[in-house]
Amino acid sequence: MSLAGKKERLAxxxxxxxxxxxxxxxxxxxxxxxxxxxxxxxxxKEIDSDGFEGVVVCRADRRKGxxxxxxxxxxxxxxxxxxxxxxxxxxxxxxxxxGCVCKSEDIESWRKGxxxxxxxxxxxxxxxxxxxxxxxxxxxxxxxxxxxxxEIAKSFGSSLTASCLKSVEVTDxxxxxxxxxxxxxxxxxxxxxFWHYIRGGKxxxxxxxxxxxxxxxxxxxxxxxxxxxxxxxxxxxxxxxWEDSIFLPHYNSAITILTVHxxx
Amino acid sequence: MPKPDKNxxxxxxxxxxxxxxILGPDEEMDDELADKILGSYNLTGSQLVEExxxxxxxxxKNHMQATNEISQPLEAALKSIRNQQHAAEPEPVRxxxxxxxxxxxxxxxxxxxxxxxxxxxxxxxxxxxxDKKILDELEAELGxx
Numbered sequence: 001m002s003l004a005g006k007k008e009r010l011a012x013x014x015x016x017x018x019x020x021x022x023x024x025x026x027x028x029x030x031x032x033x034x035x036x037x038x039x040x041x042x043x044x045k046e047i048d049s050d051g052f053e054g055v056v057v058c059r060a061d062r063r064k065g066x067x068x069x070x071x072x073x074x075x076x077x078x079x080x081x082x083x084x085x086x087x088x089x090x091x092x093x094x095x096x097x098x099g100c101v102c103k104s105e106d107i108e109s110w111r112k113g114x115x116x117x118x119x120x121x122x123x124x125x126x127x128x129x130x131x132x133x134x135x136x137x138x139x140x141x142x143x144x145x146x147x148x149x150x151e152i153a154k155s156f157g158s159s160l161t162a163s164c165l166k167s168v169e170v171t172d173x174x175x176x177x178x179x180x181x182x183x184x185x186x187x188x189x190x191x192x193x194f195w196h197y198i199r200g201g202k203x204x205x206x207x208x209x210x211x212x213x214x215x216x217x218x219x220x221x222x223x224x225x226x227x228x229x230x231x232x233x234x235x236x237x238x239x240x241x242w243e244d245s246i247f248l249p250h251y252n253s254a255i256t257i258l259t260v261h262x263x264x
Numbered sequence: 265m266p267k268p269d270k271n272x273x274x275x276x277x278x279x280x281x282x283x284x285x286i287l288g289p290d291e292e293m294d295d296e297l298a299d300k301i302l303g304s305y306n307l308t309g310s311q312l313v314e315e316x317x318x319x320x321x322x323x324x325k326n327h328m329q330a331t332n333e334i335s336q337p338l339e340a341a342l343k344s345i346r347n348q349q350h351a352a353e354p355e356p357v358r359x360x361x362x363x364x365x366x367x368x369x370x371x372x373x374x375x376x377x378x379x380x381x382x383x384x385x386x387x388x389x390x391x392x393x394x395d396k397k398i399l400d401e402l403e404a405e406l407g408x409x
Binding site: 008009010011012016017019020021024025039045047048049050051052055057058059061062063064065066068091093094 | 353354355356357358359360362363364366367369371391392394395398399402403405406
């Protein structure tokens with residue numbers, strides 16, 4: 001199991017590596033993180049970095065390491081996600097070969113063009129904090145909404161972004177997650193049943209998210225014209241889609257969960 | 265008449281002798297030396313194979329457009345290269361064995377512990393002076409433990 005040279009391929013997804021780790025340590029989820037960090041020989045230190053949100057420095061034998069996390073990140077859930085993301089770099093095979101400074105735009109992000117290492121570390125962190133096994137019964141009993149994601153974030157100590165994303169992944173509904181910055185779609189992620197094409201670029205004025213950026217309210221949900229979000233060529237007239245959006249002023253961003261509430 | 269030795273090599277041409285003088289005789293050329301020579305030109309064997317594969321693919325496409333038929337020999341060559349590339353790839357790492365090894369302390373075999381992440385050395389331009397200082401401090405702290 002070489003740590004150098006060509007990046008090693010994972011035989012299964014990063015989520016499976018996270019599940020294996022939890023199972024070996026007899027943990028249901030990352031929980032308070034202390035037990036997990038102690039067992040892995042990792043210490044966490046706040047740093048005053050101006051270029052990255054998280055970093056892990058470790059010895060080649062991976063017996064010990066220090067995770068540096070930027071001071072002043074307002075949400076506890078976000079901090080915990082970053083720590084789990086760095087644990088991903090510490091544990092996943094092939095990580096750390098090229099070295100990577102974890103920038104804000106790559107943590108909790110599935111944007112196109114994000115480095116493969118970062119996407120893998122995100123998937124690993126998401127499963128560590130929000131294990132599928134624990135969440136599936138909870139989410140499949142209810143609807144994937146921002147209100148539910150807030151409950152999950154509180155119970156599991158995760159960020160709202162990670163909780164919304166996981167809800168969209170786990171639910172049986174046709175859902176998509178959209179992350180917008182400065183009134184434009186930055187990236188999105190659809191679940192397996194949501195096959196509609198989501199338009200990129202500037203948010204349509206009919207979308208609730210666009211209204212949130214204009215300061216109307218902090219959070220809104222309701223049916224909106226489907227063409228506000230989707231490629232209009234194949235849409236039947238008057239098709240609507242359910243939008244649930246929340247504005248994150250600290251990041252000048254909005255999170256949206258789209259759900260196909262009436263098939264079209 | 266005695267049966268000729270099948271391993272007997274034909275005499276070398278002046279060109280072959282010249283190449284031998286420059287690169288060393290063929291029989292002394294092992295994989296390591298070949299890699300070294302390619303490396304001196306900033307090339308690797310897998311790079312050359314990949315380039316050849318792309319040329320082959322382009323050739324198959326051109327042939328297809330010109331004749332409306334797939335060239336069987338070219339397709340067989342392409343398949344052979346793909347198989348070879350696939351065989352050269354390392355086995356994917358299994359989650360269960362990797363985590364077992366990780367927790368058992370058998371990942372990485374450095375006798376002298378060394379730092380694995382030295383971001384500022386690898387991406388000099390991407391890290392500010394302040395962040396370089398932070399990374400140095402983290403490294404120093406880890407080294408002290």
